[in-house]
Amino acid sequence: MKIASWNxxxxxxxxxxxxxxxxxxxxxxxxxxxxxxxxENFPAAEIEAAGYHVAYSGQKTYNGVAVLARExxxxxxxxIPGFEDHQRRVLAATVGSTRFVNLYVPNGKAxxxxxxxxxxxWLAHLREWLATELETHDELxxxxxxxxxxxxxxxxxxEAWHEQVLCSTPExxxxxxxxxxxxSDSFRRFDHPEGTFSWWDYRMNNFRRNRGLRIDLILTxxxxxxxxxxxxxxxxxxxxxxxxxxxxxxAEFTP
DNA sequence: ATGGTCGGTAGCCGA
Numbered sequence: 001m002k003i004a005s006w007n008x009x010x011x012x013x014x015x016x017x018x019x020x021x022x023x024x025x026x027x028x029x030x031x032x033x034x035x036x037x038x039x040e041n042f043p044a045a046e047i048e049a050a051g052y053h054v055a056y057s058g059q060k061t062y063n064g065v066a067v068l069a070r071e072x073x074x075x076x077x078x079x080i081p082g083f084e085d086h087q088r089r090v091l092a093a094t095v096g097s098t099r100f101v102n103l104y105v106p107n108g109k110a111x112x113x114x115x116x117x118x119x120x121x122w123l124a125h126l127r128e129w130l131a132t133e134l135e136t137h138d139e140l141x142x143x144x145x146x147x148x149x150x151x152x153x154x155x156x157x158x159e160a161w162h163e164q165v166l167c168s169t170p171e172x173x174x175x176x177x178x179x180x181x182x183x184s185d186s187f188r189r190f191d192h193p194e195g196t197f198s199w200w201d202y203r204m205n206n207f208r209r210n211r212g213l214r215i216d217l218i219l220t221x222x223x224x225x226x227x228x229x230x231x232x233x234x235x236x237x238x239x240x241x242x243x244x245x246x247x248x249x250x251a252e253f254t255p
Numbered sequence: 256a257t258g259g260t261c262g263g264t265a266g267c268c269g270a
Contacts, residue, residue, distance in 0.1 A: 009270085010262055034270085036263070061263055062270095107270060115269095147270095201270085202260040245261075245270080 001253045003029045005102065005143035005216055006237075007199070007246035011035040011066070014244055015043050019050050021237055021248060028070050029095050030248075031102030033145045035064030042066070057088045064088050065144075067102050069095040083125040092133070098224075099137035101130070103144030108165045116165060119147070123174035131181055140221040142183055145199075145246065147215055148175045150185060154214035156195065166215060183219035186231035186251045198233050199246045207238055218251040227253040 004027040008014040011032060022030065030052075035042070037058045047054045047068055057078040058064035065088060067073055077092040079085065089104040103126070108119035133140055148171045152158035161167040179185060187196075197212030206212060218231060230252040238247040 013262070034262095061268090109269080204259055206260095242261095 001098070001255070002027045002250060003031075003098070003100065003141055003143065003218065003253075004234075004248050004250045005031045005033070005145070005218060006248040007033040007104070007145040007216060007244060009034050009036075009244045009246065011037055011043065011064070012041075013242065015046060017237055017240060017243070019046065021234075022050050022052065022068070025234065025248070025250070027068075027250065029098065029100050029141075030068040031091070031100065031143045032066040032068065033064070033102070033104035035066055036061060037064055055091060055093050057091050059086070059088045062087070063104055065091040065102050065104050067091050067093045067095070067100060069093075069100075071096050080122070080125045080129045082128075083122070085122070089122075097139050099133065099140045101133065101140065101142040101144075103142065103146065105145060105147045107147045108171070110165050111163065111168050113165075120170055120174060123171075123178075127174070127177050127181070130178060130183070134181055134183075134221060138221060138223040140183075141224055141251070142178070142219040143217065143249075145215060146175060146217050148172060149213045149215050150175055150217070153194070154197070156197065156211040156213065161213070166213060178219065182222055184222075184225045186218045186220050186225070186228055187214070187233075187249070189225065189228050190231055192232070196233055198249050200238065202245050207243075216246055216249045218249055220251065224253060229254050
């Protein structure tokens with residue numbers, strides 16, 4: 001089994017690349033973030049024609065998440081229970097025996113900004129929800145754009161990013177509170193070259209210079225962690241014409 | 256030199 005996560009920064013623009021990548025990578029489940037499409041504008045027919053079932057939760061202009069899967073998608077949840085939010089950032093679904101939680105974690109804008117406080121509150125509610133999801137689903141995967149670089153080795157220039165948004169101690173502690181539930185950062189179960197990132201700002205030729213951060217993660221519950229056979233970033237689509245600023249991240253499991 | 260690019264939208268905001 002192969003699962004993946006990709007912040008596409010507008011599915012309207014990136015649909016051809018998503019279809020291309022589905023064709024070559026053939027993931028069983030793919031979580032998309034920043035679709036930036038209302039549900040009535042979601043390109044479900046094109047995705048289904050590529051052999052994928054799909055569930056989506058979107059809004060105009062901002063945010064928006066979707067789950068694409070080769071098997072039917074059921075038991076869809078689009079909000080953190082008990083946390084009122086008009087921003088479409090959550091899509092949990094069951095695919096086969098896998099419980100798949102796809103997230104677009106708030107960016108936070110800057111440490112101390114009201115958006116930063118919203119981010120930390122959002123993550124605190126997420127933790128409570130995932131604790132209950134873990135009680136009911138052994139094969140839980142939590143994927144998405146977490147907008148948090150877990151450690152300094154996930155940052156091209158840790159000094160420049162020190163205590164900045166995406167790297168601050170409260171954000172990292174909020175992420176650590178998720179992994180403390182028993183969810184493993186699958187990427188770190190394997191060896192990787194230094195400077196492996198998943199997001200590179202469009203500005204300043206940051207991709208060419210590999211000035212990036214690893215903020216797109218696949219967290220796995222123990223029953224999936226023990227079956228992990230690979231976890232990596234597929235950098236290729238970031239180098240395509242008119243790319244997203246994020247690359248897909250992938251995890252593979254033995255049957 | 257304190258910006259720099261995208262995408263969506265509408266003449267700026269968010270990332």
